[in-house]
Amino acid sequence: MARRDLAEIPGLLLVEPGKFGDHRGFFSETYNRRRLAEAGFDLEFVQDNHSLSVERGVVRGLHFQSPPHAQDKLVRVVRGAVLDVAVDLRRGSPTFGDHAAVELSAENWRQFLIPKGFAHGFVTLEPETEMIYKVTDYYAPEADHGILWNDPALGIDWPVAPEAARLSDKDRAQPGLAEIESPFVF
Numbered sequence: 001m002a003r004r005d006l007a008e009i010p011g012l013l014l015v016e017p018g019k020f021g022d023h024r025g026f027f028s029e030t031y032n033r034r035r036l037a038e039a040g041f042d043l044e045f046v047q048d049n050h051s052l053s054v055e056r057g058v059v060r061g062l063h064f065q066s067p068p069h070a071q072d073k074l075v076r077v078v079r080g081a082v083l084d085v086a087v088d089l090r091r092g093s094p095t096f097g098d099h100a101a102v103e104l105s106a107e108n109w110r111q112f113l114i115p116k117g118f119a120h121g122f123v124t125l126e127p128e129t130e131m132i133y134k135v136t137d138y139y140a141p142e143a144d145h146g147i148l149w150n151d152p153a154l155g156i157d158w159p160v161a162p163e164a165a166r167l168s169d170k171d172r173a174q175p176g177l178a179e180i181e182s183p184f185v186f
């Protein structure tokens with residue numbers, strides 16, 4: 001399994017909203033359903049999430065909700081920076097187990113659209129990093145699953161040493177890719 005350019009993994013999309021600055025500050029349309037639909041992603045988001053990670057080196061993930069509660073996610077960073085990772089879990093996909101990794105930051109204002117069928121996670125590159133993201137299904141703890149962030153089989157080059165990473169107990173104990181039966185089909 002390996003890192004791929006985003007364009008090599010079917011279904012992922014990098015979104016770069018316009019940001020219009022003037023002497024007062026800036027304005028940006030950070031979500032436009034029609035624009036995403038024109039790009040082939042006609043999605044109905046039902047929940048907004050907001051997380052704060054206070055230290056550099058916080059790892060959240062790699063998470064997914066299983067069907068019928070699978071979620072498409074539109075992810076952005078409004079303070080700080082992350083390396084954001086999406087792992088293809090769609091059985092039969094030519095890029096199954098491969099991942100794309102993009103830097104999202106308040107500076108670059110980029111967004112990452114991660115459809116159902118992917119595990120999602122990130123590591124913070126700065127302290128006081130805030131992530132905002134929209135999801136297309138509600139939180140369903142019974143459907144909340146994950147894979148181990150630094151499973152060697154995934155080949156993710158995280159910019160944090162395992163001993164320095166700050167994780168939840170849940171994320172420390174996630175199974176490796178080989179230990180799960182992915183519920184997603186390409």
Ligand SMILES: Cc1cn([C@H]2C[C@H](O)[C@@H](COP(=O)(O)OP(=O)(O)O[C@H]3O[C@H](C)C(=O)[C@H](O)[C@H]3O)O2)c(=O)[nH]c1=O
Pocket residue numbers: 049051060061063064073120121122138139168
């Ligand atoms: C995800 C979620 C969590 N919670 C509650 C459950 C816990 O009491 C608390 C922290 O949850 P958790 O540790 O799962 O939060 P993260 O580790 O940031 O999880 C997220 O991290 C990765 C990067 C994701 O893509 C998912 O959206 C999500 O799994 O928030 C809710 O009330 N609603 C929710 O939608």
